[in-house]
Amino acid sequence: MKSLSNENKAIENMFSQISPNYDKLNHLLSLGIDHLWRKRLIDKIPGDAGRILDLATGTADVALEISKSFNSLIVGADISLSMLKMAKRKDKDDNIQFINAQAEYLPFADNVFDAxxxxxxxxxxxxxxxxLREMKRVLKNDGVLLILEFSHIKNILWRSIFEFYFLKILPYIGNKISKHHFAYYYLPQTVMKFPAPEGLSDILRDVGFSNVCYDRILGGVAAIHSARS
Ligand SMILES: C[S@@+](CC[C@H](N)C(=O)[O-])C[C@H]1O[C@@H](n2cnc3c(N)ncnc32)[C@H](O)[C@@H]1O
Structure with a gap:
């Protein structure tokens, strides 16, 4: 893998440290609904996709779910070897090819993936x-990019209730269980800085994607963007 920038080193280090507790905390802090969101993402993959890349695959919850419905070549790539080790342990049938790689420098040829x-x-x-340019490069012509990410809540009342949970309760529980002093403070910070769905759609068009659209989940807690290369 290409050597990491200082910023990516810190990110890789943080995810590696929380990797042993990552799944447990995900399911606990989302009250189990993260699983349903990932399923919604996977439902948007075209049924005939022969090669699928799950980027920032982490412990492979998405890649493993894909392998249940697709008889395709599935590649899971992540910057953190520790996350990939947890993923590999879960992939009992060896359905997924795991690769330690940075999203900014994907080690694949042009036009190889359908999704x-x-x-x-x-x-x-x-x-x-x-x-995003790398994702476009490795996608085949008219291949589909699917992004599940935290987003912005429009309704003020719902936003203040959610933010109380997200900014006060989640970091407290997350940091305590993961024994990491800031990973679960970092999470809401990155969400606050992340563009709203319209902004992310503009970025995708800027990079050259077409047919950009999105669905809000739970009033904007998360969103799924889809785009064609
Ligand atoms: C919040 S986890 C998400 C994991 C998984 N996709 C899921 O839905 O649970 C974020 C993942 O992104 C990975 N990551 C962060 N920066 C990355 C980069 N530049 N390239 C590849 N993976 C990266 C981390 O190592 C981590 O596994």
Whole structure:
């Protein structure tokens, strides 16, 4: 893998440290609904997709779910070896090919994948446009990019209730269980800085994607963007 920038080193280090507790905390802090969101993402993959890349795959919840419905070549790529080790342990039937790679420098030829998924990963990538260009490059012509990410809640009352949970309760529980002093403070910070769905759609068009559209989930807690290369 290409050597990491200082920013990516810090991100890789943080995810590696929380990797042993990542799944447990995900399901606890989302009250189990993260699983349903990932399913909604996967439902948007075209049924005939022969090669699928799950980027920032982490512990491979998305890649493993894809492998249940697709008899395709599935590649899971992530910057953190520790996350990939957890993923590999879960992939008992060896359905997924795991690769330690940075989204900004994908080690694949042009035009190879029919679909690229990235779930709760794009927010963590400092050079976002560079990574999106890479996703476009490795996608076949008219291939589909699917992004699941935290988003912006429009309703003020719902937003204040959610923010109380997200800014006060989640970091407290997350940091305590993961024994990491800031990973779960970092999470809401990155969400606050992440563009709203309209902004992310503009970035995708800027990078050259077409047919950009999105669905809000739970009033904007998260959103799924889809786009064609
Ligand atoms: C919040 S986790 C999401 C994992 C998984 N996709 C999921 O839905 O649970 C974010 C993942 O992005 C990875 N990541 C962060 N920056 C990355 C980069 N520049 N390139 C590839 N992976 C990256 C982290 O190592 C981590 O596994």
């Amino acid at each position: 690229v998924t990235i779930s709760f990963g794009l927010r963590n990538i400092p050079e976002r446009k560079k990574a």
